[in-house]
Amino acid sequence: MFSKILIANRGEIAVRIIRACREMGISTVAVYSQADKDALHVSIADESYCIGGPQVADSYLNMAAILTVAVVSGAQAIHPGYGLLSENAKFVSLCEKCNIEFIGPSSEMISKLGDKDEARRTMKNAGVPVTPGTDIIDDVGTAKQKAAEIGFPVLIKARSGGGGRGIRLVRREEEFENAFNSASAEAASAFGDGAVYIEKYLKPVKHIEMQLLCDKFGNVICLGERECSVQRKNQKLIEESPSPAITPEIRANMMAAAKKAALAVGYENAGTVEFLLDENKNFYFMEMNTRLQVEHPVTEMVTGIDLVQWQIRIAAGARLTVTQEKVYLHGNAIECRINSEDPDNNFRPSCGTINLLHIPGGPNVRFDTAIYQDYTVPPYYDSMIGKLIVQARSRELAIRKMKMALSELIILGVIHNRGLHLDILSDEDFVNGTYTTSFMEEFEKRHRAAKKENE
Numbered sequence: 001m002f003s004k005i006l007i008a009n010r011g012e013i014a015v016r017i018i019r020a021c022r023e024m025g026i027s028t029v030a031v032y033s034q035a036d037k038d039a040l041h042v043s044i045a046d047e048s049y050c051i052g053g054p055q056v057a058d059s060y061l062n063m064a065a066i067l068t069v070a071v072v073s074g075a076q077a078i079h080p081g082y083g084l085l086s087e088n089a090k091f092v093s094l095c096e097k098c099n100i101e102f103i104g105p106s107s108e109m110i111s112k113l114g115d116k117d118e119a120r121r122t123m124k125n126a127g128v129p130v131t132p133g134t135d136i137i138d139d140v141g142t143a144k145q146k147a148a149e150i151g152f153p154v155l156i157k158a159r160s161g162g163g164g165r166g167i168r169l170v171r172r173e174e175e176f177e178n179a180f181n182s183a184s185a186e187a188a189s190a191f192g193d194g195a196v197y198i199e200k201y202l203k204p205v206k207h208i209e210m211q212l213l214c215d216k217f218g219n220v221i222c223l224g225e226r227e228c229s230v231q232r233k234n235q236k237l238i239e240e241s242p243s244p245a246i247t248p249e250i251r252a253n254m255m256a257a258a259k260k261a262a263l264a265v266g267y268e269n270a271g272t273v274e275f276l277l278d279e280n281k282n283f284y285f286m287e288m289n290t291r292l293q294v295e296h297p298v299t300e301m302v303t304g305i306d307l308v309q310w311q312i313r314i315a316a317g318a319r320l321t322v323t324q325e326k327v328y329l330h331g332n333a334i335e336c337r338i339n340s341e342d343p344d345n346n347f348r349p350s351c352g353t354i355n356l357l358h359i360p361g362g363p364n365v366r367f368d369t370a371i372y373q374d375y376t377v378p379p380y381y382d383s384m385i386g387k388l389i390v391q392a393r394s395r396e397l398a399i400r401k402m403k404m405a406l407s408e409l410i411i412l413g414v415i416h417n418r419g420l421h422l423d424i425l426s427d428e429d430f431v432n433g434t435y436t437t438s439f440m441e442e443f444e445k446r447h448r449a450a451k452k453e454n455e
Contacts, residue, residue: 001316002026002076002101007041008066009081012370012386013292014041017079020308029073031066033059035378040370047073054380060084063091070100077101077315079308083382086291087114103315104269105290112265113288117159117197123285126264128257131276131284133199144176146198153201156180158187158194164234165190169201202284204436206245206277207231209289210258211299213310214267215320222255223299223307224329228274230424232347232440237417238424239295240334241302244395244433245277254283261288270296270311294337294387297368301333301391331391332398336406336421338369338386340377340414350415351379360408364391365401367409377414385416395433399425423447 006029007017018028018041030045035054042048049069052059059065061084070078078100080086092107104110113119117136124130132150136159137143147154147170156179158166166187168179180196188194211223227243228236246254258273272293274286296307305322314320340350353376359367369386371377377385390405392398406422427443429435 001318002312004029004046004073004075004077005103005312006031006066006070006073006075006078007045007081008060008078008085009083010036010039010041010060010370010381012368012384013081013294014039015044015370016368017081017308018045020306020312024309024312026312029069029075031060031069033380035380038375040372040375049073054378056084056380063088063094066091067094067098067100071098075100077103077312079103079312080291082292082294087289089114101315103311105267105271109265109267110290113267113290115159116157116287117195119288120197120285122264123261126260128261128264128285129283131199131202131286134197136195136197138195140177140180143180143196143198144173147176148173150198150200153203155199155201156183156196157199158183158191158196160187160191160193160195166196167234202276202278204279204438205229206243206435207236207274207286207437208243208246208254208277208283209272209274209293210254211293211296211307212258212262212267212271212273213305213307213314213320213322214262214269214271215314216268216317217319218263218266219320220259220262220267221320221322221324221327222258223303223305223327225251225254226293226295226298228295229435229437230430230439231437232444236295236337237440238334238336238421238430239298240332240395240398241298242329242332247281250277250281250283257283257285261285269314270307294384295335297366297387297389298333298335301364301366301389302329302331303327304330331393332395333389333391334398334402335387335389336402337384337417338388338409338411338421339383339417340385341383341417342415343417343420347417349379349383351377352414353377354411354413356410356412358408358410360388360405362401362405365405366390371411385411385414399431 004027028045030048051065085091089107089111092102095102153171156168168183170179184194207228214220230238272289275283341347366389390401
């Protein structure tokens with residue numbers, strides 16, 4: 001087992017990883033930007049090193065600085081968390097060259113699955129159902145012809161990257177050329193790769209993901225699904241497990257497909273296979289995330305399995321001791337992402353000093369965060385400042401518990417989206433579990449109309 005791990009991240013996920021390490025008796029090394037000198041992860045780690053200026057390019061994406069700290073501090077492994085360098089094959093390759101264990105899959109695996117076009121072809125060959133679409137197309141004329149054959153509407157999707165960038169929905173043929181060029185340009189700017197492909201746009205659909213743990217001995221277990229259909233501009237807001245749309249039969253088939261996907265590529269460590277589920281209950285492979293997901297606590301709450309600790313054990317060469325037969329989903333869990341942004345003002349990010357903070361408590365209520373009283377939320381990073389997670393015996397009780405926890409959560413000093421979550425949890429489509437990835441678009445339209453009517 002490792003004796004010292006460097007955490008190459010910030011915010012709540014850095015705090016989460018440090019806590020897991022401390023439970024395991026592992027020393028921790030934090031890295032931070034000048035803007036994060038007073039951050040919680042800096043103060044609770046055993047060692048902390050400033051690696052650059054406030055911008056992520058100067059600090060949290062500064063590979064040379066991070067690796068230098070790892071070597072100087074004597075860290076044997078690096079945990080990347082999510083985002084930032086977590087799916088950067090170049091960084092993983094540099095870790096490998098420095099004989100530092102990267103807590104995640106190999107650089108080769110990240111490259112293979114990060115290429116969404118290659119991943120689609122690999123899954124198709126392995127017998128995993130994929131959305132109808134094309135391989136990479138460079139010529140806009142050919143792409144337009146293929147899109148017409150697939151049938152509009154279609155999605156133009158970047159081969160690399162994520163976070164909703166390099167994706168364009170095209171409803172009509174006359175919109176295609178501009179959308180194709182725009183998606184390619186955005187992908188080239190964001191990921192250094194302008195290659196795109198086309199997929200049939202499926203609607204209405206649910207976004208379902210399966211959590212996997214895979215050790216270095218070919219053992220694979222699936223820890224059930226997370227429902228992630230409450231999204232705004234491809235960014236998730238609320239996740240839950242189990243999904244209200246999944247029957248035991250669909251779950252078994254989807255879990256089998258997810259495990260087949262992992263075995264097809266010889267995957268190692270924690271990973272997530274994402275599927276689209278259509279109205280006829282057909283599911284299609286979308287992509288495989290080669291890292292810890294933001295919403296991993298939902299799975300931890302219903303399974304009782306610590307995903308971060310297992311990531312560390314697997315990276316250290318341990319064999320999975322949990323078998324598929326011992327994986328059970330206990331009750332229902334829901335996670336709400338608490339973002340410092342203004343839902344009434346086009347979700348404009350909000351910064352400032354937290355002058356009052358009250359965190360809800362009680363059985364099976366968890367708040368993963370890095371904020372504290374008098375902490376100043378900086379303007380340079382993602383707007384998520386916490387994740388509120390609850391677990392209860394049934395979905396109805398979980399919704400009720402989450403409403404209670406949200407009502408008790410007090411964060412003064414920044415504008416945040418607690419009220420939005422309360423509105424969503426009371427919405428009929430959410431309550432009955434029929435919501436799809438179109439939910440937020442329709443939800444916002446209804447609320448804008450109601451607001452205009454009341455003016």
